[in-house]
Amino acid sequence: MEEIYLTGIFLFVLFLLLGTGVWVGLALLGVALVGMELFTSRPAGDAMITTIWGASSSWTLTALPLFIWMGEILYRTRLSEDMFRGLSPWMARLPGGLLHSNIVGCTIFAAVSGSSAATLTTVGKMSIPELRKRGYPEFMTVGTLAGAATLGLMIPPSLTLIVYGVTINESITKLFMAGVIPGLVLALLFMSYVAVWHFARPGQRPQPEPEMSFTDKLKESRFLIPVILLVTLVIGSMYTGFATATEAAAFGVLGALALAAGQRSLTWSSFIESLMGATRTSAMIALILMGAAFLSLSMGFTGLPRALAGFIAEQNLSPIALIAALTVFYIIIGCFLDGISSVVLTMAVVEPMIRQAGIDVIWFGIFVVVVVEMAQITPPIGFNLFVMQGMTGHEMNYIAKTALPMFLLMVLMVAILVAFPDLATWLPETMRSRPGG
Structure with missing residues (x-):
């Protein structure tokens, strides 16, 4: 009963603060402060200062602002126009036609962005006008883009996976590698949906695109070369063990700057705008992480995570039943919180549960990203919807x-993922077996 009482107090204070419009990071700090003052004898101010410094001085976190900056730089280039031009000749003959360019374009940009919103905006600013001009149904254009943009959270470099890895002290590079295959499988599921629509609704198909020779397709593909080289640089350097996640992020920023300069879209104004955009986003995430770290400490002093983990263990839930319950749980809280907030807010309680149940933390990170992706397109707070x-x-x-x-x-x-857990764990294990991996 005591853990239910403590949980009730924490949730009441949290939703009270969030309901008044307080920033998520400050709300987490407020809840932690209340918990420290009411349930512990340790000075709350000293604990908060120590914890915030420890949470914000992690070298691993350096990758976060760098990957954000890389996405901000690319957002201000002609990348979306070039991607559509390079992809459309190859997508046009598939069942569903150029709708696949939404999904494949999001998959490619996700590999150099890490942000769902950046992926959606960059791909959408070119694909929406083009698909409308060609007569594709608005329902499919909007739906496939909103859903496929969530791949920015799964395919490395994923900001959510960085936050998850820092929160549970797990290798960012392994988590990135774990997201590659599930991200591609999810993209194939989205493309299958487009193909099913193509055959189920023949009356909604637009006029087919003009035939193009193989040579012309190859000529148009040259517009994809820069972004593919950047993807290879970022992901390939991590997989081969040549670079850590932070070093790969630095390579990515340099590559993005070179790409922008090569397209002649890098001006002093766009450089400053990208830098300030990355600073704002990084500061927001850092504040959330600070609040979550202090909340984890506060809850640890109360014994709530251990008590809840013990309570779950007493229920004798199988790992599959626990995952099913957590799926519903994350979908519900995702209706009210953004993905990163959902992860950092819950890990203090959820991590002991999954370790107690013997669930692989790398696999669980990919699971969390999938359910957090759902939150991006669920009202009322789904960010992709806005x-x-x-x-x-x-x-x-x-x-x-x-x-x-x-x-x-x-x-x-x-x-x-539950039926085939190797989808998430095989690549990190392969990387671990490599020299220096």
């Missing part, structure tokens, strides 16, 4: 309906 609304002007309910099939495919992805 971004898409700003880009298209559609009502929130309409955008949520268009993204519902993609949400259901993510639920299917959770089931696939």
